[in-house]
Amino acid sequence: MVLAVWLMLPAYLPNPFAAVFGGGRPIDGGKTMSDGRRILGDGKTFRGFFAGLICGTLAGLLQMRLIESYPVILGAQLPTFGTGGLNTTIVVFALAFGSLFGDMFMSFFKRRMGLKRGAPLPVVDQLDFVMGALIFAYLASPYWFSEQFTFKIILVILIITPLLHLVTNIIGYFMGVKKEPW
Ligand SMILES: CC(C)=CCC/C(C)=C/CC/C(C)=C/CC/C(C)=C/COC[C@@H](COP(=O)(O)O)OC/C=C(\C)CC/C=C(\C)CC/C=C(\C)CCC=C(C)C
Numbered sequence: 345m346v347l348a349v350w351l352m353l354p355a356y357l358p359n360p361f362a363a364v365f366g367g368g369r370p371i372d373g374g375k376t377m378s379d380g381r382r383i384l385g386d387g388k389t390f391r392g393f394f395a396g397l398i399c400g401t402l403a404g405l406l407q408m409r410l411i412e413s414y415p416v417i418l419g420a421q422l423p424t425f426g427t428g429g430l431n432t433t434i435v436v437f438a439l440a441f442g443s444l445f446g447d448m449f450m451s452f453f454k455r456r457m458g459l460k461r462g463a464p465l466p467v468v469d470q471l472d473f474v475m476g477a478l479i480f481a482y483l484a485s486p487y488w489f490s491e492q493f494t495f496k497i498i499l500v501i502l503i504i505t506p507l508l509h510l511v512t513n514i515i516g517y518f519m520g521v522k523k524e525p526w
């Protein structure tokens with residue numbers, strides 16, 4: 345489980361940071377589509393996107409520094425991101441970007457379904473950013489991705505993420521960062 349969380353941290357962290365620092369100008373500019381509904385909604389802002397992207401990428405680069413001193417945590421040999429050098433930065437960036445993109449991508453469909461901003465869509469809300477992160481991480485480094493994201497690791501991610509998402513959202517709700525605890 346530690347491996348799964350380690351690999352996903354650059355994808356996990358953007359969303360809470362987007363929630364903390366989000367707000368201001370919405371990415372869709374307030375525009376609606378032919379169905380009369382917003383393209384993305386007020387829950388997707390430039391500030392949240394870039395704050396999440398920067399924090400997620402920095403987290404991954406920090407992990408690369410941490411691994412130099414602590415290559416093993418809780419008995420698990422920690423993997424590096426990517427194949428080294430620039431590819432490492434590209435993979436970390438891809439995990440953070442994919443996480444935020446996946447979240448936005450599903451917000452688009454939530455609006456098309458007539459769901460208001462903040463309305464829950466169970467399973468989708470918990471896994472949209474995971475799908476985005478995995479797709480972009482694969483595109484960034486197919487070889488590294490297939491080495492690290494084994495079937496078992498992906499299964500663990502699909503099981504623990506809804507749990508982590510729920511707990512984090514509840515924490516965020518009580519912190520006043522989220523309007524809803526989901
Ligand atoms: C171990 C268990 C069951 C729970 C631990 C939960 C935990 C460590 C939470 C971290 C605390 C935290 C980051 C609080 C932030 C509160 C906040 C600002 C929330 C607002 O954002 C909530 C939400 C917004 O995204 P949304 O658009 O999808 O609604 O964020 C969604 C949450 C995620 C995308 C997943 C976040 C997961 C983490 C931050 C995992 C952090 C894990 C660790 C620090 C290591 C834990 C170690 C092990 C071995 C589990």
Ligand SMILES: Nc1ccn([C@@H]2O[C@H](COP(=O)(O)OP(=O)(O)OP(=O)(O)O)[C@@H](O)[C@H]2O)c(=O)n1
Nearest residue numbers: 362363366367387388389392393451461462463
């Ligand atoms: N790119 C982003 C993503 C998130 N957020 C902030 O983080 C909060 C939580 O994100 P999320 O739950 O995904 O947004 P919702 O408000 O639930 O909107 P949606 O129904 O589109 O998911 C948002 O309300 C918003 O304040 C942001 O500003 N910019």
Ligand SMILES: [Mg+2]
Nearest residue numbers: 462463469526
């Ligand atoms: Mg939401």
